[in-house]
Amino acid sequence: MQKFFAVVFLLLCSTCALAQVDSGELRVRVLDPSGAGVKVTAQLTNKGSGYSNTVTTDPSGAVGIQRLAYGRYLINIDGQGFDPVSQVVEVRSAIPVDLTIKLKVAPVTTEVTVNNAATLIDPDRPNSVMQIGEQQIDQRLGSLPGRSVQDLVNTQPGWLYEGNAVLHPRGSEYQTQFVIDGVPLTDNRSPAFGPEIEADSAESMNIYTAGIPAEYGRKMGGVVELNTKQQADQGLHGQAVLSGGSYDSASGYAQAQYVWGKNSFGGSADGSRTGHYLNPVVPENYTNNGTTGDFSTQYERNFTDNDRLILGVRHELARYEIPNELIQQQAGQLQNSDNFETMGTVSYQHVFSADMVGNLSGMVRNNANNFYSNTDSTPIIVSQHNYFNEGYFKGTISIHHRNQEWKAGVESDNTFLNEDYSHIITNPDDFDPSTPQTFSFTGNRPDLEQAAFVEDLIRLGNWTLSAGLRWDHYQLLLNQNHFSPRVAISRYFQSANLVAHISYDNVFQTPSFENILLSSSPDVAALNDNFLRLPVEPSKANYYEGGITKGFSDKLRLDVNVYRRDERQFADDDQLFSTGVSFPIAFDKAIIYGAEGKLDLVHWNNLSGYVSYSYMVGNAWFPVTGGLFLGDDAGDAESQLTGHFPVSQDQRSTLRTRFQYQIIPRIWAAAGADYGTGLPFEFQGTEEDALAQYGPQVVDRLNFDRGRIKPMLSVNASLGADLYTNDKMTVHLQADGENLNNRLNVIDFAGLFSGNAIGPARSYFLRLSTSF
Template structure:
């Protein structure tokens, strides 16, 4: 097997690039063929992209990391006729656009027609795009969750607690792809630092129609393009923000482009007294700080060869929120995590139709938990760390109306787990189970894959077909083939695209504490409970939907979906420590519908409203986890039947609209509504009162087993204080949960902990871009 994989690595010439991102090369000349140094605009309404670029002395410029779709180039150079040119980006192979300017004639009327970019006629799935403008004008987030909040604004996504994202009912199956590097571990604030949203230029979000290039974590995929300046010279941005909950944050980004070189760096830091979602309204012991530093270098050796390298270091330190009883006892638990990542890629264009790149990544990640002697009901310590080595290679070929892509990837993660606890409350110990546990183990997680895919355009039809092979070796040794197919049909007269997708997925279990979850030592805590290694998830995803545009002002998208999964992945949270353990249910069935209305530009009004309906059920028995006390007894008795999964929120509504009062002043308002998640509390209502207090218990419906509906109203005011070609200074003030409702996200039970959403809060943000 090893020789076979190595052979593929050399035969299939590697390339690493984000799946549905390409590049645009623009060359502008005068009537005699001489280069013109000028500025021009590139826009795509559907992809929320708008940028002004400048050609160099040779009249050329390369626009990088553009999501697939339609773009419009506008050139208005004095002395020449204006030009509007439509261009499609469909491949990682750069699209070439040569523009020849004509000298303007006196008394000549020049009519140019804009091409619609609201609907992509060659899309075959429901990929969601978040552009730089939406990122810039987003609601200000608490530290550690700015990117997660942006993703959570999309239909089909929701929080269950501590900014853990759940796409269409999936738990811990979100994959972040940052500048082409996939990160498949949990990226919520209590597990790993995030890339600050101010460092993000655009995002593409998948919940269906996954290209075969993606695997391992398939609940949802979030592609992130970090900021990259194209224009020559020194550019950057500095941001300061702060507000409620003692929140304060700073971000800086500087980049210099000279000749064929690009060098940039970022730094950010934040602090708050509300880092995680507290378990009681009093918000006990919840301080947190974060930091992030990165350097990126890129060089175009020739028009065909490009080298890029990135180094990033991130850290966070935080306290674990206490319940009422824990606060009275004097508990103090704190956690931290650190991550250092280095990545490098080399791209070569072999011909106008063939592109290849070689890339790799190495990162170290550590996650720790500490407890003082007054901790109750458990005194726990954790020191988990891993080193990951990642390699990927693809080859892209453009042939007529087809885009072929194939390649391999290999990921080796060396896991180290150290965990020990002592039960300080005897009521949390099951009969016959030990009150202490000390665990230490290490093991490599080895995963390899190969894929091939083809994107075909046949008139008004677009077909994306692919096949992926995955191999997983940790506690188990398994492999699987996963076919993928998505089809789109463009109806020009209706300005509509109909699409349907089928995805076969093979999802590896979350590796956080997986060695402990499958250890015989954990089985000894409750020998009556059957434990096996947590199995990979295998499932079939189905989706059908449409996207329709109305002029260039409104866009409506509707999707219907179903997911059938065996060995459905979830997690078991260790009380309220923030530590979790992977589990798997026998199977799950998830289905629902989503709709979104985008007001792209209706006069001075822009915004969106989205609605999601979802039903998610899982079937017992459960495998894995670390169940203590009553939870262990409850888990062993649940051997049959089904129940709503902890992400089963039936109705979710979100909206946000912005109105431009004048060219440099705007207001916005929005709301978020959730009908409430299910819960299964093992104790009595009186016990819940002593642990969490009457405010929390008053927001629970014990008869229905549901948290009461949540509603948060927000408002924003923004202004450009200074706006010129060289500098833009903006200020934004946000108010969130202005209705001051105590919104309980989820309530403690067998498979989840408590989490309360932020109360009424106000934040301000000042940014300077140059």
């Protein structure tokens, strides 16, 4: 019945643009010398983030631009017969910024100085935020279906892949939060767990790993804000993208938006298929086909200048096979999985005054994940049918007072979990003789979470202070409350064009709910007489960061950060036997520290690009304080009470680079590389066992003496061309080559699913994009 009402509500409501955390709105009105509105084209840019947007005012001279990340923007207006205008405008709060520009009649000769350096760094930002702009999104390397957004995030320092595009920010496991147009999604969004939103639908991305606003909670390893594309101009606008390449990969994406008067209606759809959906466990890439699909619509109505309503709906699906090991392939095993998600959101914004704005928003979501095995599966036949229904509500109010930006709010997230798991053992030799041949479990329980927050952004000359306090309540297996103070401070040194910043985040992170009911159920006693079942504790951590951002003229920007994370109840995951079914666990504590640097060449003649380096050391300490352990594992968990070990994301050095050169106005070329020193691994068997399961090519990439995977390296190159362009349409073609050195890059060993993950071999992709 709950599922029925959720679906009904989705149909009555509809993904939308909920209020972003650190974003606002710019309302521009352009007047002629007599004070009458004039229709002109305006370009808004931020050189530091790569944001660029061209809009046209309506006949009254007005245009509104939403979802702008906090910062400085340069607006350029060049109206025929008028003197060109170039002006810097600041967006600092959720309260809309009203900007009126009065044009002057152009003289015979006009000279305009455009100061792009003013937007290269943000002197009033107290924290470190990595930003990805529309150009970087549109000209990104080609991706296999299901991971285009994750691939973009993985280009940033501090982020690291494990198998199957599971992102790990600064060593955190399953603690990444995606925020899509203001909608927080705190469950696992990797290709194996949740359908993704295609990167072609994104206009910009903001990425936090420290100095995180108090408005965010629950999953705090890293926060990824994704703003989908929007049009402020009247009429019909859209985009169509066709792409394909290696591994029989093909995909299509289409998006359109029609704006009339105070209304806007849009929709998007995409579909893809590939022979390389997950990372295979052996180079032969056995059983790895996958298909995805996505459909969304949204409607926006501005009743007045002070009242806005947005409704939307999104449906996503993915179907894919689970890669086999050599032994499983020889046995004829076929395991596959699918997941479906339907989400509806509604948002209402009211501007009370020039200094106060309020927002109410809500979301309902149904997510289902299924796992199937054929009768030839070995050593176990698994069946799993899990789903959850989620209802989310949030209310915020933002107030501007002199040099302060206040924001306060409440949120409630109620998720109703349903789990249905069963297995049949087909190879008893791989299990303890007392293990039952069959097992099944069904369970359901609500996960109830509420929060409230207040934060203030204060500007005092060259100093900026952000201070916030968040309260969280979590009730699932445990009932806990927590207060989280957060502070970020920056100082701008104008003569050096440098911002120095420090931040402290106290965070409360709820555990992953993937199979959490199974792992905590007394039913597992039937699997083994010796078992350890402990409630999975939420993580509590202190994050510290210090760093600088320095601009060099208007061409170069350098970001350097050092950090440390002290975490209790460090979240991780484990597997039930060899099924690939994971459940959450937690270690007593973890200490993670490191340094990151990124040098952005924004533009120098025809060259642009970046080089980044990350150094990270992470260790976790026994004992295990949560999860499910059976047989010998239970004994080990009970006896292993001291000592530490490297966390599974402990890749000491990671280097990434990509540079682009504009050969002629319509043709560009790019080249880059990714390098990593390799992750640690722990394999229970011998080297001979590894050879039997994975083959000599994989084993050759392992250093069993050090317990680490050998370094990985992937070289890539791209070529892009604007085939056709005018005021109304642009057609762009891009060709990508990845892992051109054709190295067998082992990402994980003894990791997710069958215990291994191998990166793609040499691959090629083509993408044809048309915008109108």
